[in-house]
Amino acid sequence: QVQLQESGPGLVKPSQTLSLTCNVSGGSISNNAYYWSWIRQHPGKGLDYIGYVFYSGSTYYKPSLKSRTSISLDTSKNQFSLKLSSVTAADTAVYYCARDTISGSGSRYFDFWGQGILVTVSS
Amino acid sequence: DIQMTQSPSSLSASVGDRVTITCQASQGIRNYLNWYQQKPGKAPKALIYAASNLETGVPSRFSGSGSGTEFTFTISSLQPEDVGTYFCQQYDKHPLSFGGGTKVEI
Numbered sequence A: 001q002v003q004l005q006e007s008g009p010g011l012v013k014p015s016q017t018l019s020l021t022c023n024v025s026g027g028s029i030s031n032n033a034y035y036w037s038w039i040r041q042h043p044g045k046g047l048d049y050i051g052y053v054f055y056s057g058s059t060y061y062k063p064s065l066k067s068r069t070s071i072s073l074d075t076s077k078n079q080f081s082l083k084l085s086s087v088t089a090a091d092t093a094v095y096y097c098a099r100d101t102i103s104g105s106g107s108r109y110f111d112f113w114g115q116g117i118l119v120t121v122s123s
Numbered sequence B: 001d002i003q004m005t006q007s008p009s010s011l012s013a014s015v016g017d018r019v020t021i022t023c024q025a026s027q028g029i030r031n032y033l034n035w036y037q038q039k040p041g042k043a044p045k046a047l048i049y050a051a052s053n054l055e056t057g058v059p060s061r062f063s064g065s066g067s068g069t070e071f072t073f074t075i076s077s078l079q080p081e082d083v084g085t086y087f088c089q090q091y092d093k094h095p096l097s098f099g100g101g102t103k104v105e106i
Helices: none
Strands: A003-007 A018-025 A034-041 A047-054 A059-061 A069-074 A079-084 A093-102 A108-113 A117-121 B004-007 B010-012 B019-025 B033-038 B045-049 B062-067 B070-075 B084-090 B102-105
Touching: A003 A093, A003 A108, A018 A034, A018 A093, A018 A117, A034 A069, A034 A108, A047 A069, A047 A079, A059 A069, A079 A093, A108 B033, A108 B045, B004 B084, B019 B033, B019 B084, B019 B102, B033 B062, B045 B062, B070 B084
Parallel strands: B010 B102
Antiparallel strands: A003 A018, A018 A079, A034 A047, A034 A093, A047 A059, A069 A079, A093 A108, A093 A117, B004 B019, B019 B070, B033 B045, B033 B084, B062 B070, B084 B102
């Protein structure tokens, strides 16, 4: 069974960089059937897609976050990471890593999620 | 960006009731629509993919339909464990986007 687990600081100061890691177990991230993704949820709100990294290292970032976002792979550790720079209080959210599964029929959905990590931006 | 509008934003129903949630896309998204359930303090869980396909292990009381801009999610007989918030999500165009959620209570 695939499991994802986020880790990183729960408190980040304004203007600094938020850095999170997602450890993947039970399956390899070096697989062309998945996009390894980050999604966040502001307190009491809906879900906000951040972007993904593919096994090849190619990435996609939501345009409104693109200038501040970097997602990368570490295949040796079977992990992928999120960096979000110049954070403000508006970046306070629960951050989820998730596996976006691509099927041969063209369907795709987030089939495995981490438990989520609350990151608070505050001085 | 494609906007996903869910209705209602919340509902209260009785055990055994049929519950229906709608999701409207701001432009046509074919059948590229998924549904998730989120329980308090937990990550979302996929229930339906490609508008009408039941994820493995999900009870058959959950179903989905629709294409284009109008989609429906149904719980045929509401159970106590179905309490939570339900989200739709489109994957036709980037950025992927979610509906605002429907909170289901008993």
